[in-house]
Amino acid sequence: MSDLVTLSKHGRVAVITIDNPPVNALNSDVRSAITYHLIKAEADEEVDAIVIIGAGRTFIAGADIREFNKITSGLQNWEPNDLNSVCYEIEENPKPVVMAIHGTAFGGGLELAMAGHYRIASPDAQVGQPEVKLGLIPGAGGTQRLPRLAGVAKAAEMCAFGEPISAQEALDLGILDRIVEGDLLSAAFAFAADVASLPLPPKVRDRNAKLAGDHSAALASVRAACGKRARLQKAPLAALEAIEAAVRLPFFDALQIESDLFARCLHSNQSKAMIHAFFGERTVSKIPGIGKEVKPRKIATAAIVGAGTMGGGIAMTYVNAGIPVILKETSQEALDKGLATIRNNYEASVQKGRLKQDFVDKAFARITPVLDYGRFAEADIIVEAVFENLALKKKIFQQLDKVAAPDAILATNTSTLDIDAIAAATSRPDRVVGHHFFSPANVMRLLEIVRGKQTSPEVLVTSLDLARRLKKVGVVAGNCRGFIGNRMFHQYISEAVFLAEDGTPPDQIDRALYNWGMAMGPLAVIDLAGLDVGWRIRQEFKHLERPGVRYAEAHDRLAECGYYGQKTRAGWYLYDDKRKPAGINPAAHEVIASIGRPQSPASAADIVDRCIYALVNEGARILEEGIAIRPVDIDIVYLNGYGFPAWRGGPMWYADTVGLPKVLDRVREFGWEPAPLLVKLVTEDKTFAALEQ
Numbered sequence: 001m002s003d004l005v006t007l008s009k010h011g012r013v014a015v016i017t018i019d020n021p022p023v024n025a026l027n028s029d030v031r032s033a034i035t036y037h038l039i040k041a042e043a044d045e046e047v048d049a050i051v052i053i054g055a056g057r058t059f060i061a062g063a064d065i066r067e068f069n070k071i072t073s074g075l076q077n078w079e080p081n082d083l084n085s086v087c088y089e090i091e092e093n094p095k096p097v098v099m100a101i102h103g104t105a106f107g108g109g110l111e112l113a114m115a116g117h118y119r120i121a122s123p124d125a126q127v128g129q130p131e132v133k134l135g136l137i138p139g140a141g142g143t144q145r146l147p148r149l150a151g152v153a154k155a156a157e158m159c160a161f162g163e164p165i166s167a168q169e170a171l172d173l174g175i176l177d178r179i180v181e182g183d184l185l186s187a188a189f190a191f192a193a194d195v196a197s198l199p200l201p202p203k204v205r206d207r208n209a210k211l212a213g214d215h216s217a218a219l220a221s222v223r224a225a226c227g228k229r230a231r232l233q234k235a236p237l238a239a240l241e242a243i244e245a246a247v248r249l250p251f252f253d254a255l256q257i258e259s260d261l262f263a264r265c266l267h268s269n270q271s272k273a274m275i276h277a278f279f280g281e282r283t284v285s286k287i288p289g290i291g292k293e294v295k296p297r298k299i300a301t302a303a304i305v306g307a308g309t310m311g312g313g314i315a316m317t318y319v320n321a322g323i324p325v326i327l328k329e330t331s332q333e334a335l336d337k338g339l340a341t342i343r344n345n346y347e348a349s350v351q352k353g354r355l356k357q358d359f360v361d362k363a364f365a366r367i368t369p370v371l372d373y374g375r376f377a378e379a380d381i382i383v384e385a386v387f388e389n390l391a392l393k394k395k396i397f398q399q400l401d402k403v404a405a406p407d408a409i410l411a412t413n414t415s416t417l418d419i420d421a422i423a424a425a426t427s428r429p430d431r432v433v434g435h436h437f438f439s440p441a442n443v444m445r446l447l448e449i450v451r452g453k454q455t456s457p458e459v460l461v462t463s464l465d466l467a468r469r470l471k472k473v474g475v476v477a478g479n480c481r482g483f484i485g486n487r488m489f490h491q492y493i494s495e496a497v498f499l500a501e502d503g504t505p506p507d508q509i510d511r512a513l514y515n516w517g518m519a520m521g522p523l524a525v526i527d528l529a530g531l532d533v534g535w536r537i538r539q540e541f542k543h544l545e546r547p548g549v550r551y552a553e554a555h556d557r558l559a560e561c562g563y564y565g566q567k568t569r570a571g572w573y574l575y576d577d578k579r580k581p582a583g584i585n586p587a588a589h590e591v592i593a594s595i596g597r598p599q600s601p602a603s604a605a606d607i608v609d610r611c612i613y614a615l616v617n618e619g620a621r622i623l624e625e626g627i628a629i630r631p632v633d634i635d636i637v638y639l640n641g642y643g644f645p646a647w648r649g650g651p652m653w654y655a656d657t658v659g660l661p662k663v664l665d666r667v668r669e670f671g672w673e674p675a676p677l678l679v680k681l682v683t684e685d686k687t688f689a690a691l692e693q
């Protein structure tokens, strides 16, 4: 029998310990071993009660997600009742089974725990049914037992939104029987010994009291919230359907409905895409050719140059993660302004209940405002976030070279400039790297880590490690104009502008992409970011424009007229004082008329194909040039920095699901030059995913 699960005895209490590091995932071996030991403990006359506990840092954090991949790709059979049968084995046991929970009891872990006769937990434990985050629903009774313990409304929220709750809340709701201080195992022994002589409590599946009554209003309100929080996602609605069945039908009939819905979700493209994204976040932290022998450096103190939009947000990101920041500006006035913005942002977060006052006070106190480089030698990393101007950045890097500690990392937040040119201004180009944060930097999860020609492996590994500490997802990109994200985004936005120039109304363009799943339409995004930003960049790079290549003229013309978007209350759309859109800007129609192209509005399907395949085609070039390491790196950039829907898996994954021959046909139909890699993959009958293997 697998040694991932062991059986030991403490007096007349048997202890089944699950030891499958790092998170005690419930794989097939673990499931069979639990059953095996349960049967043994049941048969043992010297055992009166059984405790199930996790070794290491947690109880059971969920299913083994790799098994889902094996099932959907046909490598492993799906036995729908696998975990269910372990649950029955527990539930039917004539001896009391006590679940002792620390860390997390998530997904299958909570389902297993709910089959127990009792649940006790450490004060810092958490429980939850997060399956929807992978496009799934609980598949082993979670949608059936949770409403019986926590009530229908709370179970609906937990299964549909996937957010965990604390041990205290779980106790108040009735999911837990007791919270115990001190050593969990000793507490479990004592608890088990106490209950051993009592009659068994009713099985959770028979506790129907909380199902009684009319829950339709509560369920309707969770369903409505899903429409906003998980727009277009199927799993949250499936979870609600299973919970409705729990209310309506006897346990086993409803359980069958849960199993059917689970299977449908498991084989859906949405779930496959979300599982791809889940593993993708882990894959992107691996850089081929850099082994485990390269260790990250410890980052204890940071310094930031520039307290503007980005510098301020980056400072918040660091201090939120407990890393003190020395923040430099050019004048007291600019420094005061930067600090005031940071303070306002924090106040807004406290008001919205997102952060606690105490947390914010401590974070803010970690910022040391300065006007010179006097203390910069203390920093392990320096992040430059001054205006986007190469001459200025070079000058600053020359200064940093003089003041920084010898092995400090020198990072630039540039979004378009050449990292190698900036690195060349120093005597240590190997310590220079791009740290491209996204606005607002304290909110957006993506960090593009831009690798210059000479950036050292240690700097890259430290950057990835730091990204994790900053609660970001770091993706390594090569050095080119726009790196991965903005280089592709340029094609996407241009295509949206071309569609507008060719007669498709701006709101139809935005609606088509929003309805497809993008968080915002492309023209609305540009209004938010500011039309002036792209316009200034295009001015600077005018000399790089290729003759004969179509250019998004309408954008520049709007910007030239002072329509910068939300900040001027007019861009593609007009905005009211609260920045709410108030219809299309009539000037946009005039600009389009003045460009004078033949007008033929596109269908929603064409809008989507043109914009999304523009991403895919440029993504293929980026891969070919080695700017992105793998297709999944591009996907993770788009899922975390550009509002691409998680359930579509990212542009490259999506292209595979459409079928690359179809994508290539459309690219040709649109009259674009296909990326050679796209043509090659189609010729060889391969997918982008095949490049990852």
Ligand code: NAI
Binding pocket: 305, 306, 307, 308, 309, 310, 311, 328, 329, 330, 334, 385, 386, 387, 388, 389, 396, 413, 414, 415, 416, 436, 437, 438, 439
């Ligand atoms: P910003 O104009 O809001 O802030 C720049 C700040 O740098 C100003 O407060 C200025 O006083 C300060 N500064 C200039 N020279 C300085 C010096 N020698 N020492 C100290 N401070 C100095 O600009 P923003 O938007 O924050 O952009 C900064 C960088 O971040 C640029 O390279 C930009 O391309 C990049 N970026 C901007 C994004 C955005 O959405 N705004 C997104 C990602 C990157």
